[in-house]
Amino acid sequence: METRMPSPKPSARNASIPRKRVLLLGLSLLLCVGFFSTTLISYHVSRSSIRESILTQELPLTSDNIYSEILKDLVRPVFISSMMASDTFLRDWTLRGERDPSEMVRYLREIMARYGAFTSFFVSEATRNYYHPSGVLKTVHEDEPLDAWYFRVRRLMEPYEINVDPDLANRNLLTIFINYRVLDYRGNFLGVAGVGLAMDSVRSALRAYQQRFGRTISFVDTTGRIVLYGNGEGMEAGNIDEVPGLRDQARLILAQGAGSYQYVRNGDTHLLNVRFIPELKWFLFVEKTEGEALAGIRHTLYVNLAVCAFVTLLVVGITGLVLSRYQVRMEELATTDKLTGLLNRQSLDVLLHQAITRARRAGTPLSVLLADVDHFKSINDTYGHLVGDEVLRRVAANLREHLRESDTVCRWGGEEFLMIVQDCDATAALLLAEKLRKAIADNLDLAERTTGQVTMSLGVAELQPKESAETLVGRADAAMYAAKDAGRDCVRLG
Numbered sequence: 001m002e003t004r005m006p007s008p009k010p011s012a013r014n015a016s017i018p019r020k021r022v023l024l025l026g027l028s029l030l031l032c033v034g035f036f037s038t039t040l041i042s043y044h045v046s047r048s049s050i051r052e053s054i055l056t057q058e059l060p061l062t063s064d065n066i067y068s069e070i071l072k073d074l075v076r077p078v079f080i081s082s083m084m085a086s087d088t089f090l091r092d093w094t095l096r097g098e099r100d101p102s103e104m105v106r107y108l109r110e111i112m113a114r115y116g117a118f119t120s121f122f123v124s125e126a127t128r129n130y131y132h133p134s135g136v137l138k139t140v141h142e143d144e145p146l147d148a149w150y151f152r153v154r155r156l157m158e159p160y161e162i163n164v165d166p167d168l169a170n171r172n173l174l175t176i177f178i179n180y181r182v183l184d185y186r187g188n189f190l191g192v193a194g195v196g197l198a199m200d201s202v203r204s205a206l207r208a209y210q211q212r213f214g215r216t217i218s219f220v221d222t223t224g225r226i227v228l229y230g231n232g233e234g235m236e237a238g239n240i241d242e243v244p245g246l247r248d249q250a251r252l253i254l255a256q257g258a259g260s261y262q263y264v265r266n267g268d269t270h271l272l273n274v275r276f277i278p279e280l281k282w283f284l285f286v287e288k289t290e291g292e293a294l295a296g297i298r299h300t301l302y303v304n305l306a307v308c309a310f311v312t313l314l315v316v317g318i319t320g321l322v323l324s325r326y327q328v329r330m331e332e333l334a335t336t337d338k339l340t341g342l343l344n345r346q347s348l349d350v351l352l353h354q355a356i357t358r359a360r361r362a363g364t365p366l367s368v369l370l371a372d373v374d375h376f377k378s379i380n381d382t383y384g385h386l387v388g389d390e391v392l393r394r395v396a397a398n399l400r401e402h403l404r405e406s407d408t409v410c411r412w413g414g415e416e417f418l419m420i421v422q423d424c425d426a427t428a429a430l431l432l433a434e435k436l437r438k439a440i441a442d443n444l445d446l447a448e449r450t451t452g453q454v455t456m457s458l459g460v461a462e463l464q465p466k467e468s469a470e471t472l473v474g475r476a477d478a479a480m481y482a483a484k485d486a487g488r489d490c491v492r493l494g
Contacts, residue, residue: 056260059273062213063286064346067275069209075277080115081160081180081194084122090182094124094190101129101136109133117195118175119167122182123150124191137168153179153192160194162281164227167196176202202228218285224254227282245270257283278470339389340396343410348418351408352469355420359463366463367429369419370476371399371436374455374488376415387449394446395454402439403432416480418473426462426493433458433491441489455489 084090093103104122111120112133122131123140130137140147146168153161160180167175178194206228210217219228224240241250245263253261253274261272269290276283335347343351352368359366373379373395380388392415399409399417412418421429437456440446446454459479463472479494486492 059215059260059271059286059288060275062215063273063275063284066209066213066217066284066286067277069205076115077117077178077195077197078160078162080111080117081178084111084120084193084195085159085180085182090122090193091184091190094126094182095184098124098127098129101131104131105133105135111195115195118198118201119196120194121177121196122191122193125154125189126191149177149179150192153181154189156181213286214288216285216287218287220283220285222254222281222283224250246272253283278468337411340393340411342396342400342417343408345410345412345418348408348410348412348420349469352420352473355408355422356463356469356472359422364423365425367421367424367426367460368463368472368476369421369429369433369436369458369460370412370473370480371417371419371433371456371458372480372484373415374457374484379450379454383450390449391446391454394443394449395440395456398439398443398446399436402436418476426460429460429462430491430493433460437489437491457483457488458491459483459494460491461494 089107090104093107098104108120108122108131111117120133123129124131128139128141130140140150142151146165149163149165160178162176162178164176175196175198177196179192180194182190182193184190206217206219217229218226220240221227226238226240239250240253241247243250243263243265245265246253249261249263253259257274257276259274261274263270263272270287271290272285272287274283274285335343337344355366373391376388376391379391392411396409396411396417399419403409403419403421406422408420410418421432424432437458440456441453443454457480459476459482461472461475461479475494477494479492482494483490483492
């Protein structure tokens with residue numbers, strides 16, 4: 001009788017199939033949960049990092065760039081008005097009794113033509129005549145609302161104000177006026193002079209800034225009034241305490257001034273950088289919406305969820321590497337001038353404020369020297385930029401050689417150098433400036449490279465009580481230009 005062996009049970013052979021599927025499914029779920037969690041954590045970390053980067057690096061850097069543009073486009077009229085207020089012709093003509101109005105009209109017309117101003121004016125305290133390039137427009141009166149600006153400036157303690165008014169001589173176009181007080185040689189009030197900028201042209205410049213830098217830009221005065229604003233989802237005319245989300249921080253912003261802020265408007269977080277512009281007496285608001293800033297990273301989030309961990313690690317790794325290299329490069333550019341090896345202007349801003357704080361705390365004098373290489377453009381044009389660069393390097397080295405270790409020198413811009421001299425009053429600073437001037441003038445190596453003498457003009461200013469860094473440097477700058485006007489290769493005190 002044949003005996004048959006039993007065959008294996010199907011359940012025993014196939015039992016591993018469901019277990020394998022369960023294991024694969026569990027592993028897949030584990031990997032998906034792991035990738036999903038990692039990607040979300042990475043997204044939140046990156047969002048915080050980008051927000052912090054925007055607040056502490058990107059917006060302040062953009063603010064600095066816009067400030068540089070403003071110095072060229074908006075602050076220039078302030079200096080023109082200052083020049084008019086100190087012009088000896090204008091003061092002498094007024095003191096002589098304003099005998100010939102045509103002389104003042106011609107003077108104002110030349111101011112407009114020479115500096116490209118939209119309008120120029122002078123209002124005399126003696127006659128209350130409003131002089132304009134087109135003639136004598138009117139006589140100002142205290143009971144005339146449109147003339148209130150004059151009597152407000154008349155009572156000012158500050159040298160000038162900036163206000164927005166319609167221009168009677170130009171079809172009542174809204175105009176930004178720089179109203180500068182004119183004083184005689186004894187400090188008595190003679191009137192108000194200045195220039196005006198068409199509001200439309202300023203708005204056009206503001207729109208150009210916005211388009212160039214990709215940020216929303218606004219100007220706010222010290223009362224919180226929004227004077228100028230750009231297009232888009234930024235602020236509009238009114239007051240910052242009327243802007244939804246920003247009204248809660250309005251008083252804090254006006255009190256603290258410079259800084260970074262955040263507020264929510266229309267469901268989107270706005271990242272804001274504020275900087276005070278002393279020349280205009282306005283705050284510069286530069287802002288960017290978080291949604292706009294994070295659009296790219298949200299897209300990256302969706303891609304990461306689709307392609308899992310590999311793309312996540314790749315994107316985060318490349319982004320981190322690029323940001324690290326960018327940050328290192330920006331830190332180098334932010335502190336050092338590549339050509340001369342001196343500190344650059346941006347780093348000196350911080351050092352100057354620190355030096356002023358230390359000087360005031362210690363009760364010691366502090367002076368700044370602003371030097372400019374004379375006829376530097378001629379050196380470049382005659383001998384080439386390579387020789388010009390070498391002249392700047394050797395001038396920088398010469399300045400370092402003749403300054404103390406405690407003193408600070410930086411390349412202020414172009415062929416200008418600014419020095420901070422601690423524990424040094426105006427008398428000592430003038431002696432030091434003369435020493436530096438002579439060292440450059442007597443430098444044979446510089447003379448050989450240009451087959452002629454290289455000279456510098458220097459302006460000196462000593463820190464006064466409660467004086468700001470901007471005003472201190474401005475006085476040194478004015479003194480340097482006075483040295484230029486005096487024939488160059490000399491020193492003047494501001």
